[in-house]
Amino acid sequence: MNYFELFDLPVCLQVDKNILPKKYFELQKKYHPDFFSQASEDEQAEVLEKSSDINKAFKIFQNPDLTLKYVLQLKGLLEEEEKYQLPPDFLMEMMELNEELNENSINAIKAIENEAYSAVKQIIETYNDATANTADLLKVKEYYFKKKYLQRILDRIND
Structure with a gap:
């Protein structure tokens, strides 16, 4: 169950x-x-x-992030401790952001997170298990890993 x-x-x-x-x-x-x-x-x-x-x-x-993770695991699209390969353009943007990390970076990170969410907002907010497709869930998976990455940067700033 x-x-x-x-x-x-x-x-x-x-x-x-x-x-x-x-x-x-x-x-x-x-x-x-x-x-x-x-x-x-x-x-x-x-x-x-x-x-x-x-x-x-x-x-x-x-917890919305844990709920996403749970559904992705339930659907067999996410493994525990999975090493997900984020898109190179996202990683380049993160590398540039990391190089100039400061107090203002928080706003930039929030903007990147909002942009990533807007790409999956419709999928997340109107998800119907009966009509859901793997392609949409894979987009949610990418969002989940981007958000996790961004959260690690925020945690470093706050430490």
């Missing part, structure tokens, strides 16, 4: 932040280990695992 099935949600790239807490609390109420203290050891272990999955799913669904 994947996390979307667990939460009874359609597979999407943006989880509705209004529905998520409600679903989470319903599931926690239903599968909280304290309610199964009189159950068999097997049932208790099963409920404990389910409760852990609920917490992991909630954490993923609260």
